[in-house]
Amino acid sequence: MRIIYLVLFLASTIFADLNMYQTEPKVSVQNTLLAKVNGTTISVMDVMKKMDMILHQNYPQYADSPQARMQFYSTSWRPVFMEMIDTELMLADAQDKEVKLSDGEIREELESRFGPNVIVSLDRAGLTFEDAWKLIKNELIVRRMSWFYVHSKALQSVSPQAIRDGYRQYLSENPSYQEWIYRVVTLKGDGVDESLAEEIHRHLTEAAQSPELAIDLKEWESEHSDCKLQISNEFKVKDLELSESHKTALSSLNAGAYSQPLSQISRADNKPVFRIFYLAQKTDHPALPFETVASQVKNELLQKAVAHESEHYMTKLRKHYGFDPARIKETVPDDLQPFRMQ
Numbered sequence: 001m002r003i004i005y006l007v008l009f010l011a012s013t014i015f016a017d018l019n020m021y022q023t024e025p026k027v028s029v030q031n032t033l034l035a036k037v038n039g040t041t042i043s044v045m046d047v048m049k050k051m052d053m054i055l056h057q058n059y060p061q062y063a064d065s066p067q068a069r070m071q072f073y074s075t076s077w078r079p080v081f082m083e084m085i086d087t088e089l090m091l092a093d094a095q096d097k098e099v100k101l102s103d104g105e106i107r108e109e110l111e112s113r114f115g116p117n118v119i120v121s122l123d124r125a126g127l128t129f130e131d132a133w134k135l136i137k138n139e140l141i142v143r144r145m146s147w148f149y150v151h152s153k154a155l156q157s158v159s160p161q162a163i164r165d166g167y168r169q170y171l172s173e174n175p176s177y178q179e180w181i182y183r184v185v186t187l188k189g190d191g192v193d194e195s196l197a198e199e200i201h202r203h204l205t206e207a208a209q210s211p212e213l214a215i216d217l218k219e220w221e222s223e224h225s226d227c228k229l230q231i232s233n234e235f236k237v238k239d240l241e242l243s244e245s246h247k248t249a250l251s252s253l254n255a256g257a258y259s260q261p262l263s264q265i266s267r268a269d270n271k272p273v274f275r276i277f278y279l280a281q282k283t284d285h286p287a288l289p290f291e292t293v294a295s296q297v298k299n300e301l302l303q304k305a306v307a308h309e310s311e312h313y314m315t316k317l318r319k320h321y322g323f324d325p326a327r328i329k330e331t332v333p334d335d336l337q338p339f340r341m342q
Contacts, residue, residue, distance in 0.1 A: 027070050028342040034081055034332050037088035038321045044338040047081045048073065049131050054080070056125035057113055063125060066341070073339040081332070085325075087138055089317040090145045099141060106137050149313045154305035158298060166297040167290050176287040178239040182250055184232040185211050185276040188266060191226035197261035197274035200229070204258050204276065211278050234280065246277070253279040 035042045055063055055072055062068035110132060114121035122132050185204070187197055200215075207214035211231045220229055239247065249259045259277040266273045318325065 025066055025341045027066055027073065028340045030338045030340070032331075032338065035085055035328060037085055037323055038092040040088050040091075042081065042084050042088065044077075047077050047084060048339075049127060050080050050084060050135060051076055052126050053132065053135055056121070056127075070339060070341050074337070077339065078332075085323070085328075086314055087142050089314065089321055089323060090142050091138055092321055093149075093317055094141045094145050099144060101137060101140055101144075105140060106133060109136050109140060146310075150306060150309045153309045154302055157305045157309075158301045162301060163294060163298050164290075166301050167293065170293060170297055171287050174287060177285050179236065179281075179283045179285060180239065180242055180250060180279070181234060181236045181281040181283075182246075183211055183234055183278045183280065184246075185215075185278065186230040186232070187227065187261075187274040187276075188230075188271065189224075189227035190271070191224060192272055192274060194261070194263065194274075196224075196227065197263075197276070201258060201261050201276055204278070208256065210280060211276075249275075249277040250279050250282075253277070255279055255281050 029044060029048060031044045033041055033043050034047065051073060052063075054076070055069065059068070059072075062072070110118055113136070114125075114132070118132075119129060122129060127135075185200065187200060204211055204214050215229065215231065217229060217231065221227070242250075249262060253259060257279055259279075261274040261276050264273045264275065265271070317323075
């Protein structure tokens with residue numbers, strides 16, 4: 001059923017922006033044999049009937065629009081066709097294993113999908129009662145086979161220990177971290193010395209506010225023509241992205257505090273440079289606890305397990321019933337377009 005979900009997603013994207021036209025052309029169908037699976041043939045018409053049921057059940061408001069139907073057919077027929085191949089293989093397996101369904105189960109599902117007036121709804125969808133009965137029966141059988149040979153095995157593989165291991169993997173990818181918001185005040189120039197750096201530090205500390213508010217750069221540089229004072233933009237980084245030198249300067253600070261001036265030698269001109277760090281905010285982001293993400297981890301593990309078990313099961317069925325997917329291109333070339341507007 002995974003491909004059907006893809007079809008529904010694609011269809012919702014198509015219909016979200018669909019503009020209805022004034023004219024009402026019809027959809028032309030080039031019926032041809034697409035595949036033969038374990039003695040059962042699948043034609044373009046068979047695929048169209050399946051798509052009509054999907055369209056009627058999920059997008060009934062577009063069922064009478066030829067344009068909507070054409071777009072849905074064009075986008076969906078290949079994935080629906082491949083799903084039907086898998087269905088036939090599973091039906092063959094179900095027949096060999098003598099899996100049975102009662103008429104009551106099928107009738108109940110028909111009424112659930114098409115309402116109490118089944119015949120009227122089927123006629124509107126362009127399906128006969130026999131077609132709908134067969135499609136519903138096959139879907140129920142496939143659902144039962146999927147449960148026994150895919151989903152139940154996937155559930156068994158997702159043990160409490162597997163969830164714990166998955167949580168540890170989650171922690172390695174989403175560890176706790178700290179977020180730092182800070183600015184850097186840089187002092188350089190021919191007239192720069194330690195006493196001037198201390199003076200700036202004292203002024204900033206007494207102002208007790210962010211450096212861009214505490215210092216008027218134009219006024220300061222007019223008074224110190226042989227020096228240059230720079231105030232950086234605000235940095236907002238995680239600790240894993242923080243350089244060691246910046247982290248060392250910031251780690252001992254509380255929010256709203258300034259570091260002591262740090263003296264360095266400029267690589268550009270080999271002259272002294274002083275930097276003062278201002279920590280605006282430091283926020284701890286602890287890793288989410290197991291109880292919070294256990295359900296998410298379990299669902300992700302289950303999805304992977306279902307995909308694995310499904311592929312394993314279908315590979316086994318293809319081999320057992322002698323079906324080679326590579327031969328599909330012989331009857332279904334990439335440029336095949338069985339639906340056209342006329």
